[in-house]
Amino acid sequence: MLELYGQIEEAVAAIRGQWNETPHAGIILGTGLGGLVEEIDVEAAIDYEAIPxxxxxxxxxxxxxxxxGRLRGLPVMAMEGRFHMYEGYSLKQITLxxxxxxxxxxxxxxxxxACGGMNPYYREGDIMVIDDHINLLGDNPLIGINDDRLGPRFPDMCEPYDRRLVDRGLAVARANDIVAHKGVFVAVAGPNLETRAEYRFLRLIG
Structure with a gap:
């Protein structure tokens, strides 16, 4: 079995065989947000099964x-569907x-x-721009032997979400009369929803 770096190279080669561009951004579309694809001038659509x-x-x-393809003229790659721990995948597979x-x-x-909100001021359908997170998965995709070609052993997580982009996202929402908040995202393994005690705990630590 190929090491992680080799797996990445193999997948990149397969994608470049159908789309040999440099994306400005990668996009992972969540539940109910697949409509963004309709805004993309599609140049290639590759089934996951066709990507090693x-x-x-x-x-x-x-x-x-x-x-x-291109979104407002910028080259992008968008994932229609993502992967979850509760499907049986490791975090290394999920983040590949x-x-x-x-x-x-x-x-x-x-x-x-799409996720649940514990802030009493949030309403169903509101947008929350993540400016920090708490990992309660009990796992980390960086566990194991580090490959310096993929990044440092101990990445700094003081600012995992770019403040300028967070502020810009909130400003765009305000300019378009869209309700948006800034908040902390908590990652849990699932697939079950949380107990009442867990909700109280999560709200307290966030």
Whole structure:
């Protein structure tokens, strides 16, 4: 079995066989947000099954393909469907597509999802721009032997989300009369929802 770096190179080669561009951004589309693909001038749409080492999305609402093209003139790669720990994948498998997008040249990653909110001032359908997170998965994709070609052993996580992009996202929302908040995202393994005690705990630590 190929090491992680080799798996990434193999996936990149397969994608470049159909789309040999340098993406400005990688986009991971969450539940209910696949409509963004309609805004992309699609130049290639590759099923995950056709990309070596890519996991397979089992979520019914996730189409399971990588869409490459231009969004408002900028080259992008968008994942229609993502992967979850509760599907049985390791975090190394789940994060491999992100590493592939970076290896393709993407400098920016935009991730979306549908999730529950514990702030009493939030309402269903509100947008929350993540400015920090708490990892309660009990795992980390960086565990194991480090490959310096993929990044440092101990990455600085003081500012994992670019403050300028967070502020810009909130400003764009305000300019378009869209309700948006800034907040902390908590990652849990699932697939079960949380107990009442867990909700109280999560709200306290966030």
């Amino acid at each position: 080492n890519f996991p397979r999305s089992t979520a019914i609402s996730h189409r399971g393909r990588l869409v490459c 597509p992100v590493r592939v997008m970076r290896a393709m040249g993407a400098k920016l990653l935009v991730v979306s999802n």
